[in-house]
Amino acid sequence: MINVTISVDPKKIKWRSVTLRKESCITPYLWINSIIMIKLYSSPLQGFTDFRFRNAFQKYFGGVDQYMAPYIRLNGKMEIKASVKRDILPENNCTPDLIPQVITKDAGEFLFVAEFVQNLGYKELNWNLGCPYPMVAKRGMGSGLLSKPGLIDEVLHIVSNESDIKVSVKMRLGYESANEIYDVLPVLEKFELENISIHPRIGKQLYKGEVDLDSFENCLKQSSYPLIYNGDITSVRVFRSLKERFNSIDHWMIGRGLIADPFLPTMIKADSPIYPEDRFEKFNKFHDSLFSSYKEALSGTKHVLLRMYQFWEYFILSFPGSPKGLKMIKKTKDFASYNKVVQNIINSEGYR
Numbered sequence: 001m002i003n004v005t006i007s008v009d010p011k012k013i014k015w016r017s018v019t020l021r022k023e024s025c026i027t028p029y030l031w032i033n034s035i036i037m038i039k040l041y042s043s044p045l046q047g048f049t050d051f052r053f054r055n056a057f058q059k060y061f062g063g064v065d066q067y068m069a070p071y072i073r074l075n076g077k078m079e080i081k082a083s084v085k086r087d088i089l090p091e092n093n094c095t096p097d098l099i100p101q102v103i104t105k106d107a108g109e110f111l112f113v114a115e116f117v118q119n120l121g122y123k124e125l126n127w128n129l130g131c132p133y134p135m136v137a138k139r140g141m142g143s144g145l146l147s148k149p150g151l152i153d154e155v156l157h158i159v160s161n162e163s164d165i166k167v168s169v170k171m172r173l174g175y176e177s178a179n180e181i182y183d184v185l186p187v188l189e190k191f192e193l194e195n196i197s198i199h200p201r202i203g204k205q206l207y208k209g210e211v212d213l214d215s216f217e218n219c220l221k222q223s224s225y226p227l228i229y230n231g232d233i234t235s236v237r238v239f240r241s242l243k244e245r246f247n248s249i250d251h252w253m254i255g256r257g258l259i260a261d262p263f264l265p266t267m268i269k270a271d272s273p274i275y276p277e278d279r280f281e282k283f284n285k286f287h288d289s290l291f292s293s294y295k296e297a298l299s300g301t302k303h304v305l306l307r308m309y310q311f312w313e314y315f316i317l318s319f320p321g322s323p324k325g326l327k328m329i330k331k332t333k334d335f336a337s338y339n340k341v342v343q344n345i346i347n348s349e350g351y352r
């Protein structure tokens with residue numbers, strides 16, 4: 001037996017003592033992984049990662065340490081929609097750690113949502129400063145708020161004075177320019193935030209173009225917070241190259257990649273690009289569970305099939321042997337034909 005003690009992060013030094021078996025057959029990378037304990041967060045996707053998805057994902061795949069719920073938006077009224085409440089009600093959620101999120105530019109709305117989630121037992125509320133959609137950003141919310149560091153300061157000041165909720169922030173680099181973040185980070189330093197996750201694109205880009213890793217690296221230098229990297233993690237290979245560049249980061253957030261390849265979190269944690277033998281059997285069960293829950297929740301065949309089609313826009317990336325699969329799904333008009341197409345797609349990868 002060897003006793004090893006290593007430092008994880010120079011700023012927030014945490015010393016962890018671990019015992020390794022000398023004869024353990026693990027790669028140095030996996031060894032380091034197991035020590036610094038990479039944490040993977042599921043990034044919220046409105047319309048996709050609701051409690052039905054999160055529960056099914058956790059049951060069949062796991063590997064995620066924390067899930068974030070899609071944002072709560074008040075639309076001018078101090079009222080929480082029933083569907084929003086349903087999504088974060090503790091009794092509807094079987095995931096280990098769930099963080100609700102709010103999108104707003106108003107301290108009063110923030111406090112209202114904070115109280116609502118605290119009454120449900122949540123201790124942390126994430127603030128969305130990243131949503132890129134013009135309908136949101138043009139109203140000064142999401143990434144549209146990043147050009148107003150003064151307003152961010154004001155909202156955080158009021159919230160930290162009037163509520164004891166823990167606040168974390170999820171943001172982009174800016175809306176118009178990647179320089180906007182450099183005026184926001186010093187504001188965030190004034191408050192005691194849980195963490196900051198950064199998707200290194202600007203709002204105007206939506207999801208186009210490359211992630212701006214140089215700007216993300218500059219943010220790392222300018223923030224004393226434990227930054228979480230979020231953006232375009234789609235494979236173990238991509239993760240490895242990001243981890244190599246940003247070695248000090250041990251918290252990573254995955255959104256679309258996790259829907260396209262639900263095995264990704266467990267494979268990243270195992271540092272292995274190899275899928276389990278029962279890959280398609282597991283996917284099949286996960287799919288059936290998701291399909292059943294939407295049949296139960298949504299009214300009308302059309303709505304259910306549309307929802308499943310939206311998922312398949314991501315799932316299909318795991319099925320290169322079915323180039324026409326998505327088109328076929330789009331054409332289905334009833335559950336029987338949908339099921340048949342899905343089975344053909346899954347079978348195309350060799351699962352019977």
Ligand SMILES: Cc1cc2nc3c(=O)[nH]c(=O)nc-3n(C[C@H](O)[C@H](O)[C@H](O)COP(=O)(O)O)c2cc1C
Pocket residue numbers: 043044045046047069070071101128130131170199230231232233253254255256257
């Ligand atoms: C359809 C869709 C809905 C999204 N909804 C949210 C949301 O509710 N809250 C949020 O913070 N981010 C939302 N995002 C952004 C993602 O959480 C994530 O930051 C982004 O997709 C980049 O990560 P990825 O490359 O791993 O997907 C959404 C993204 C998409 C594509």
